[in-house]
Amino acid sequence: MVEAKRRLTVAIVGRPNVGKSTLFNRLVGKRLALVDDTPGVTRDWRAGEARLGGIELTVVDTAGLEEVFDDSLEARMRRQTERAIERADVALFLIDARAGVTPLDHHFAGWLRKGRTPVILVANKAEGAAGRPGLLEAFELGLGEPVPLSAEHGEGLADLVEALLPYEPKPEDAEPDEEAWDEALPDPAEEGAEAEAEEPAPEEPKALQLAIVGRPNVGKSTLLNALVGEERVLTGPEAGMTRDAIAVEWNWRGQPVRLVDTAGLRRRARVDGKLEKLAVADTLRVIRMAHVVVLVLDAHAILDKQDLTIARMVVEEGRALVIAINKWDSVEDKGAALKQLRDRLETSLPQVRGIPTVTISALRGQRLDELLDVTQKAYALWNKRIPTAQLNRWVRGMVETHPPPLVEGRRIKIRYMTQVKARPPTFAVFVNKPVDLPEHYVRYLVNGLREAFEMPGVTIRLLLRKGS
Ligand code: GDP
Ligand code: GDP
Numbered sequence: 001m002v003e004a005k006r007r008l009t010v011a012i013v014g015r016p017n018v019g020k021s022t023l024f025n026r027l028v029g030k031r032l033a034l035v036d037d038t039p040g041v042t043r044d045w046r047a048g049e050a051r052l053g054g055i056e057l058t059v060v061d062t063a064g065l066e067e068v069f070d071d072s073l074e075a076r077m078r079r080q081t082e083r084a085i086e087r088a089d090v091a092l093f094l095i096d097a098r099a100g101v102t103p104l105d106h107h108f109a110g111w112l113r114k115g116r117t118p119v120i121l122v123a124n125k126a127e128g129a130a131g132r133p134g135l136l137e138a139f140e141l142g143l144g145e146p147v148p149l150s151a152e153h154g155e156g157l158a159d160l161v162e163a164l165l166p167y168e169p170k171p172e173d174a175e176p177d178e179e180a181w182d183e184a185l186p187d188p189a190e191e192g193a194e195a196e197a198e199e200p201a202p203e204e205p206k207a208l209q210l211a212i213v214g215r216p217n218v219g220k221s222t223l224l225n226a227l228v229g230e231e232r233v234l235t236g237p238e239a240g241m242t243r244d245a246i247a248v249e250w251n252w253r254g255q256p257v258r259l260v261d262t263a264g265l266r267r268r269a270r271v272d273g274k275l276e277k278l279a280v281a282d283t284l285r286v287i288r289m290a291h292v293v294v295l296v297l298d299a300h301a302i303l304d305k306q307d308l309t310i311a312r313m314v315v316e317e318g319r320a321l322v323i324a325i326n327k328w329d330s331v332e333d334k335g336a337a338l339k340q341l342r343d344r345l346e347t348s349l350p351q352v353r354g355i356p357t358v359t360i361s362a363l364r365g366q367r368l369d370e371l372l373d374v375t376q377k378a379y380a381l382w383n384k385r386i387p388t389a390q391l392n393r394w395v396r397g398m399v400e401t402h403p404p405p406l407v408e409g410r411r412i413k414i415r416y417m418t419q420v421k422a423r424p425p426t427f428a429v430f431v432n433k434p435v436d437l438p439e440h441y442v443r444y445l446v447n448g449l450r451e452a453f454e455m456p457g458v459t460i461r462l463l464l465r466k467g468s
Contacts, residue, residue, distance in 0.1 A: 008055055009060065010092055012024055012060065021061060023122075023149070090117065091117050093120065093121050095121070095122070097135050122149050127150035157289060213287065253373075261286045292319065292321075293319045296326050324357075324359075328360055329364050394453075414431050427462050
């Protein structure tokens with residue numbers, strides 16, 4: 001069988017213990033059956049096939065290779081990496097966000113920067129607060145914004161998909177010939193020379209990854225079908241394919257939108273009698289693949305416990321949340337239903353004020369345009385960046401209005417603030433004694449940011465860093 005698309009080959013590289021094997025296993029999982037059988041390439045690395053967010057990947061792992069050679073660690077790493085990226089379209093350069101950037105990482109980065117293979121910097125082990133300092137340090141490597149990831153917990157895969165998308169081979173791309181492969185090799189003899197880094201391919205607007213989640217029977221499948229007219233379905237291998245195989249993508253006012261996990265949704269839709277329970281693990285997996293998550297509620301049972309569980313997951317995962325109240329066509333007292341929703345949101349999800357909500361009827365196709373508009377706005381806010389000068393002006397004002405408390409007679413001082421990443425908006429605040437800054441003050445800053453910079457409904461993350 002001839003494949004329509006060439007696979008994207010990615011090599012996982014980095015010093016020992018940063019999590020290369022863990023990421024390889026996370027991506028390739030049980031599909032490892034397909035190992036590299038090119039003559040002469042036994043055992044030097046593992047290769048396997050994977051599918052991530054609709055991208056077909058061949059993943060090459062270099063872990064464990066350091067045992068093959070016996071000279072210096074640097075030389076061994078260098079050699080194993082050279083050989084792996086020979087065949088790769090893009091290198092995933094892993095660092096350990098918990099350990100921070102080490103001299104070996106620096107050394108490695110310097111070398112990778114000179115090569116011609118595009119490099120995506122990945123800050124692994126970034127789950128929870130412990131990984132955050134390393135994220136900041138990672139900028140020092142001069143390889144652009146790091147993609148925060150937790151290979152072990154499977155977090156951050158959507159960001160990884162996004163970073164990989166520009167390199168995804170187009171369907172018309174032919175298999176490159178031998179010479180093209182050779183050309184792509186970094187020439188070790190050129191190490192000292194300043195090879196120009198290759199310009200990344202011109203970028204199309206990145207697809208908004210949209211997930212539809214909710215309890216059984218709220219109308220997810222109906223919504224999916226209403227959103228996706230048959231003509232919008234670009235690819236759809238049918239029976240027998242794995243759930244990730246169906247990618248549905250369309251344009252909404254110039255913004256490409258890609259629906260996540262439509263195959264799973266369709267399959268669930270076929271289950272008779274709707275007896276299946278809310279599969280939390282499934283939902284979490286889908287949320288992690290998405291940028292914006294539409295939580296579908298049934299207008300007749302708004303925000304019950306299960307709904308709230310999902311909403312909290314979305315917020316904790318740092319995704320943009322949009323609430324769609326479905327079956328609005330069959331609601332008699334619309335005012336009461338809206339009031340109920342507002343009250344529940346305020347008491348149950350106070351950490352994110354202003355979550356956008358839209359009343360829809362998936363069955364009748366009502367207000368779906370509005371839902372997509374709101375989704376797009378939430379996406380824009382989730383991507384928002386605020387210039388450092390503005391932030392610092394703002395934070396000085398906040399401190400004047402309401403100074404941080406005294407601890408042991410000394411004032412906690414906020415020195416400086418900067419946005420370290422978007423998606424969701426994440427800010428570093430440099431404080432002389434970060435551990436002493438009380439939680440209520442952090443909330444004061446987060447709510448203030450939300451108001452001053454107009455970011456309703458978006459998860460905002462604040463990282464406290466020591467700065468004297
Ligand atoms: P490799 O030498 O680069 O292949 O690293 P491994 O994949 O063997 O991982 C090294 C160690 O880091 C193992 O103990 C993993 O369990 C751990 N690890 C890998 N990924 C993560 C992660 O995302 N978070 C945390 N906390 N630990 C991880
Ligand atoms: P899922 O389990 O969340 O995928 O829910 P379905 O899409 O299968 O819908 C469950 C039931 O709700 C079906 O009987 C649908 O016809 C019905 N339903 C879905 N959307 C609407 C709506 O907008 N209005 C009304 N009245 N019923 C709806």
